[in-house]
Amino acid sequence: MKFFLIAGEPSGDNLGGALMAGLNSLDPGAEFLGIGGPAMAAQGLASRFPMEELSLMGIWEVLPKYRALKARIAETARAVVEARPDALITIDSPDFCLRVARQARALAPDLRTIHYVAPSVWAWRPGRAGKMAEVIDHVLAILPFEPPLMQAAGMTCDFVGHPIVAEPVAGAAEAAAFRAANGIAPDAPLVLCLPGSRRTEVGRLGPRFDEALMRLRDRVPEIRVVIPTVRGVSGLVRDMARRWPTAPVVIESPEERRAAFAAADLALAASGTVSLDLAANGVPMVIGYDVAPLSRLIIGMLLRTDTVTLVNLVSETRAVPEYLGRNCQPGPMSQALYRLIEDPEERGAQLAAMALTMERLGRGGEPPGLRAARSVMAAISSAPRPR
Secondary structure: OEEEEEEOOHHHHHHHHHHHHHHHHHOOOOEEEEEOOHHHHOOOOOOOOOHHHHOOOOHHHHHHHHHHHHHHHHHHHHHHHHHOOOEEEEEOOHHHHHHHHHHHHHHOOOOOEEEEOOOOOOOOOOHHHHHHHOOOOEEEEOOOOOHHHHHHOOOEEEEOOOHHHHOOOOOHHHHHHHHHHOOOOOOOOEEEEEOOOOHHHHHHHHHHHHHHHHHHHHHOOOOEEEEEOOHHHHHHHHHHHOOOOOOOEEEOOHHHHHHHHHHOOEEEEEOOOHHHHHHHOOOOEEEEEOOOHHHHHHHHHHOOOOOOOHHHHHHOOOOOOEEEHHHOOHHHHHHHHHHHHHOHHHHHHHHHHHHHHHHHOOOOOOOHHHHHHHHHHHHHHOOOOOO
């Protein structure tokens, strides 16, 4: 079979690579065309142009390249039609991918279309699902409660498992080695500080997280803090760390990050998919997040759920405490962290919710990439072959 795949972000490239591996195992003669990064290249994709051209965020970043992106959309849509694939598979990045699907469908109405990662209509803007259904036939969902929402909009949808369940987790030996290498006693409470991966997030959340952890240290002097970060914000993070009498350990490499997560006892984290990384490692957490006042107002009007933490949503509990918007303050967050240290029942409730979350996301089952590949093949076989 022939597949045309499009990914525009590193996370989408990883999903695409795992999906292609699954498709290769089901159809060793599969042919792949499209746009992707190194993970997809490793499975046999020669990208039409560098995926990095699509990895843009924010109005001011996109505007100067709008005409070039518009041209890439048209070029890619034509390439899809010329390739006559068994399916067009778009992976996340809806601003680019769904525009390509719309233009390709206009040129070839019988084109079969599949989108990987459902829009988060459970959180906000539910109308996105109906809009997507105009150009997408089938959806591969990574959260177990999403298929009914996609089906209600007119698409078929399978839950295929979340990629977090396939991520490697460090063992006890690596955790012990991490503590030893960084001078952290085996019995010292180790707290992860995760203020985000973007400069705006670190700039807004960093001082509040810093103050919350300083207050916690006043009550539990033996705590040690580790701050996993990424290259783009490591300078800001290191500046923040200089305030500490006992400097936090700042780490950047993926290997150290995995070991630190395995070694940690609790975490203060920005809202986002990092909550699933923590859940995968059984690290109880407190979530904090805030945005600019105007964005806070708009999000408050659009938000359709009383929690934004995926552990709470997937486990159908409210075990993870959240401090969002105006409530994202050092005092309450510090107190919540202290309760996780001192209250076995609260800690146990979180551990149970995290275990349930990982089970519901597919841990212990077939790898998500293979499940996604089976769903793709089933979707193709259940519909007439494009002319």
